[in-house]
Amino acid sequence: MAEEESRKESRRVSDLGTLKALSHPLRMNLYRSLHVAGAATASQLGEQVDEAPSLVSYHLRKLAEHGLIEEAQPRSGDGRERWWQPTSGGVSLHDEDFRGAPETAAAHTAFARLLVDQRADLYRRYLDERHAWAPEWRTASSDSESSLRLTAAELAELNEELLDLVRKYDERGRTAEEAGDTEGRENVAVHLYGFPFRA
Missing domain, CATH: 1.10.10.10 (Winged helix-like DNA-binding domain superfamily/Winged helix DNA-binding domain)
Incomplete structure (x- = not known):
């Protein structure tokens, strides 16, 4: 963007x-x-x-x-x-x-x-x-893929912490780019899924 x-x-x-x-x-x-x-x-x-x-x-x-x-x-x-x-x-x-x-x-x-x-x-x-x-x-x-044993509340907390980390890096990259630091930057896709399943 x-x-x-x-x-x-x-x-x-x-x-x-x-x-x-x-x-x-x-x-x-x-x-x-x-x-x-x-x-x-x-x-x-x-x-x-x-x-x-x-x-x-x-x-x-x-x-x-x-x-x-x-x-x-x-x-x-x-x-x-x-x-x-x-x-x-x-x-x-x-x-x-x-x-x-x-x-x-x-x-x-x-x-x-x-x-x-x-x-x-x-x-x-x-x-x-x-x-x-x-x-x-x-x-x-x-x-990577991980299989965890969590409660619904723990899964919600994990997902929010992961999104916060992604937002942090997004902000860091955009701030650097606005300051003219564009060398070596590419579009990066980060896909996160966290959902329950039964074996």
């Missing part, structure tokens, strides 16, 4: 319409791409997702209808093409907002599955391209 976007809070999504708007795979890809870029045009995003700018424009308008993105000031060019930017620092969903009606619960599950699939695709892409990254990046990357 651009510097001004990095300071925005996450938006809590609790309505079915917005959840359905985000549950479209292309829209979610566009939303993610906008967060990485800070702002972009339909043509720029179309190149990233390998889709026609007209189709991308349609889906951007759908995201805008739900207040997830908005028009941005043109960054370059002659101003004929619309620029878009996220309206928040991301989205968050909470289980308690989607209990009750079967349609709502199903939409919540479908969205969560889409996120898992897209995150897995991103990691698979890294694995396929790992050899092209410098050795220090390959060494710094991680993949």
Whole structure:
């Protein structure tokens, strides 16, 4: 995200319409791409997702209808093409907002599955391209799994502490970049899951 976007809070999504708007795979890809870029045009995003700018424009308008993105000031060019930017620092969903009606619960599950699939695709892409990254990046990357015995309260505490640590490093990186320290910085994906299971 651009510097001004990095300071925005996450938006809590609790309505079915917005959840359905985000549950479209292309829209979610566009939303993610906008967060990485800070702002972009339909043509720029179309190149990233390998889709026609007209189709991308349609889906951007759908995201805008739900207040997830908005028009941005043109960054370059002659101003004929619309620029878009996220309206928040991301989205968050909470289980308690989607209990009750079967349609709502199903939409919540479908969205969560889409996120898992897209995150897995991103990691698979890294694995396929790992050899092209410098050795220090390959060494710094991680993949681990732990099986713990916790209470629900302990799991909630663990998840909050992990998120606090991620936020700390996010802030450190953004502050350094704003000060001009951009050497060696790359986009880094950190995916955290903490959930119960029965053997």
